[in-house]
Amino acid sequence: MSQGHFMTIQTISALAIDNQLIALVEQEARDKILSICTSVELTPGTVLADANEPYHYVYFPVSGFISLFAVAADNPPLGIGLVGNEGMLGVTLLVGEKKSPLQAIVQSPCTAWRMPSEKFHLAxxxxxxxxxxxxxxxxxxxxxxxxxxxxVNFHGIEARLARWLLMSHDRTEGNTLDLTHVFLARILGVRRSGVSIAAHKLSDKALIAYTRGKIEILDRKGLEKKSCACYKIGIKILEASQALR
Structure with a gap:
């Protein structure tokens, strides 16, 4: 876990569990929930759910994270969120919706608790x-x-890129992110050249360094200044959510 805002949230969960949703359930129930889960290692690029297709499993990430994409028929998918150890994939099953509204792809090496969707309903x-x-x-x-x-509607590519890098960093151990410009272009819904220009600007300011397929965070505080206000708003949303539970 990076030295980002999620470090405070991370301390809530027991180290043996590492998913903050499961950690908030009382121990007796938590042990039983975990007994019907399987610990799985997920590799980057793995599609865990496709838009408008039934869920087969739900996932509670322990480390790493999953990217969520909105899919439109005549346009490329657009990244709209991340799921790390603060959340789960498949939560819409809670309201009786059996199909995933989004496409979910593993973005970084990820360990997760996996539960079959039918057992989730039982749980x-x-x-x-x-x-x-x-x-x-x-x-x-x-x-x-x-x-x-x-x-997406109001902020520029550089600010949005800085924000997504911070969100990814919050869910990653260490300062190196496995991210290609092609994947970032897909997440941000822009051309690869736009990501390259924005990344070059951040690199020129010594905020990041990048090689093929990897981005290193050099100056987190500087990157936060380049990000739009949406990053800090997102942190407040997560903190408020933790306080309600």
Missing amino acids: LQLWPALAVVLKHYIYSVIQQFSQEAVC
Whole structure:
């Protein structure tokens, strides 16, 4: 875990669990929930869910993170959020929706607790405390998606790139991110050349260094200054969500 804002949130969870949603459930129920999960290692580029297709599993990340993409028929997918150890993939099953509204792709090497979707429904019935925690999480996800819409519409590529790098850094151990310009262009919904120009500007200011497929965060505080206000708003949303649980 980087020395970012999530370090405070990370301390809430027990080290043996490392997913903050599961950690908030009382221990007896938590142990039973984990007993029907499998610990899995997920490699970057793995598609965990496709838009408008049924969920087969839900995932509670422990380390690393998953990128979420909105899919439109006549346009490339657009990145709208990340799921790290503060959340889960598949939370819309809570409201009875069996199909994923988004495409989910593993962005960095990821360890997660995986649970079959049918067992997730059973877990919600057996342990209502889990459902309570996840309802608060859904609210924070809606807030984050709303903020992402604002960011995409009103902010420039450089600021949005800085924000996404910070969000990724918050969910990564160390300062090196496995991110290609092609993948970042897909996330931000812009041309690869636009990402290259923005990354070059951040590099010229000694905020990042990049080689093929990797970006190193050199000056986090400087990167925060280059990011739009949406980054700090996103942190406040997560902190408020934690306080409600």
